[in-house]
Amino acid sequence: MKSVVEKYVDLNKSFINGEWVEGGSKRTFEIVNPYDKSVLTTVKLATKEQVDEAFEVARRAQVDWAKTTADERKAILEKACHYLKEHHNEIVDMLSRETGGSILKSNVEHHLTVEFLEEAIKYADEIYNVREVPGAPDKINHVYRLPLGVVSSISPFNFPMNLSMRTIAPAIALGNSIVHKPDIQVGLSGGSILAKAFEHAGLPKGVFNVVLTDIAEIEDAMLTNPIPKLISFTGSSAVGRYIGGIAGQHLKKVALELGGNSPFVVLSDADVDQAVNAAIFGKFIHQGQICMITNRIIVHQDKYEEFIEKFVERAKSIPYGDQTDPQTIIGPIINDRQLDRAEKIIQEAIQSGAKLALEGKRVGQVLTPYVFVDVDNASPLAQTELFAPIAPIIKAETDNHAIELANDTEYGLSSAIFTSDLKRGEEFALQVDAGMTHINDQTVNDAPNIPFGGTKASGLGRFGNPWLLDEFTTTKWVSVQTKERKFPF
Structure with a gap:
């Protein structure tokens, strides 16, 4: 019987037109x-030509997939969902090993992945529904x-499975096809396992394609290919700006979920113990x-x-160490570059x-927790997206000052406010310039049924049902003239 690792490392190939194919590059990547640093598997990278091929087969496959009924699409989504549930333990283990995430985090990620699929089943019948709009007489x-x-x-690398599925599920549910590139560091969790689930579900060839490769190999092939109508990207704001620029040149739609500098605000009437519990988890x-x-x-x-004391x-x-130990909360940073960056920020x-x-x-x-206090909100420490277990704590003179500090950032993704006055808390929440505020x-x-997204440098567009419908579909007006129209000339 194969071990958990052996079961999924065999999926170290790209999935194009319903076939598992080795990359055509001479370059390889060790996951x-x-x-x-133990090697889970070695991947031969897909080439730019293979990416172009994937877009072409996706274009052909989408024509027929768009003609399927909602029930046909729902059946595929349900079977893929069943696969992920049936193989829960093995997938969670692989997520932990590949991403460096704790067992707790990996379970959360698996749960969210399934939720996105289940929600997609609910809106698979949204395409082709007709809405009648009042107009001129006889029209x-x-x-x-x-x-x-x-x-x-x-x-991206951090939550590769659910952050992939939140694009893949709506694309497939709404009659689209897709070419997907996960971060190669987590190519199994972010791509191959999902391809296996849809292969198991009987998804027609070419509707879902996964290319295991890196930017050095394919450059901008995922962005400049003329076939895709939407580029969905989750990652840094710097890369998001670059993608947005290219998409604008090619008149493509974008769904960009980018960086964050999420403030956690503790107001003067907050329950400190409750706030500390939440901040420990959220940080x-x-x-x-x-x-x-x-x-x-x-x-x-x-x-x-x-x-601060608490x-x-x-x-x-907080327990730290080997992330595959169920007691561990803080596991490894994803790679040396990210770890060196965190240490540089600290120094x-x-x-x-x-x-x-x-x-x-x-x-x-x-890296075990670092906590800085009396931090200047204008300092690089406070204004940088840290992506590490580093906690800057900033003092606010008043509650209004706290909100001002919260807004003093180029980012606007998530935020939190702690208060014992819920009505006042919601009033403050509306003053925070962020896509999401949690009281x-x-x-x-x-969650799959909320408008997930940010403001400012944190992105464009919204995920979540029904807001994502505008991102993954196009709207068409068809008018019917019921009687002969008289024209002025």
């Missing part, structure tokens, strides 16, 4: 466990929602490697000292005079 106006065509999908889940992670903690001066005590005791903050309340350490590939909760929240 490793970030904790101990009937029909408005249809139609499949968009081919979708280009690019997903340190998956080592802080989440776009909507709690990045800055802003605390009213009346609660400041108490919050937060630091909790941070000291530059210390050299600039930032005050440490808790000094962490590097243990192999693991008396932490910043890391997602």
Whole structure:
């Protein structure tokens, strides 16, 4: 009987036109466990020509897929969902090994992946429905929602499975085809396992294609190919701006979920214990490697000292180490480059005079929590998306000042406000310039039926039913003249 790793490392190939194919490049990539650098599998990278081939087969396959009934599409989605549920334990294990995420985080990711699929089943019948709009006499106006065509999908390393599925599921449910490139570091979790689920479900060839490759190999092939009508990307704001520029030149739609600098605001009337519990989770889940992670903690001066004392005590005791140990919460940073970046941020903050309340350490590939206090909100430490277990705490003079500090960033993804006055909390929430604000909760929240997305440099577009329908479909007006129309000339 194959081990969990052996079961999925065999899927180290691209999936194009319903076939598992080796990459045509001479270059290979080793997918490793970030904790101990052990090699999980080696991938031959797909070439630009193979990416172009994937778009072409997706274009041909989409024509017939768009003609399927809602029931046919729902049946495929249900079978894929069943596959993921049936293989829950093996998939969670692979997610943990490949991403460096704890068992807790990997279970959360698997759960969200399934939820996105289940929600897609609910809106698979949204295409071709006709809505009648009042018009001139003797004219009937029909408005249809139609499949968009081919979708280009690019997903990141941190939550590769659910951040891939939130594009893949709506694309397929709404009659589109897709070419998907996961981050090669997590190519199995972010692409191959999902391809296996849809292969098992009987999805027609060419509707869903996965290319295992990297940017050095294919350059801008996922962006400049003329076939896709939508580019869906989750990643950094810098790359998002670049993609947006290219998409604009080619008049393509974009769905961009980008970086964040999510503020966690503790108001003067907050329950400190409750706030600390939430902040510990929201800051340190998956080592802080989440776009909507709690990045800055802003605390009213009346609660400041108490919050710091309790937060630091909790941070000291968070279990760290091998992420496959069910007791571990903080596992390894994804790669050396990201780890070196985190250490550089820490050292530059210390050299600039930032005050440490808790000094962490590097243990192999693991970084234990660092907590900085009395942080200047204008400092690089506060204005940088940290993507590491580094917590800057900032003092606010008043509740209004706290909201001002929260908004003083180029980002606007997620945010949180703690208060005992829920009505006032919601009034403050509307003042926070972010796509999402959570009252008396932490910043890391997602669901398939909410408008997930950000403002400012945190992106364009919204995921979640029904908001995603505008992203993944096109609208068509059909008018019917019921009687002969008289024209003025």
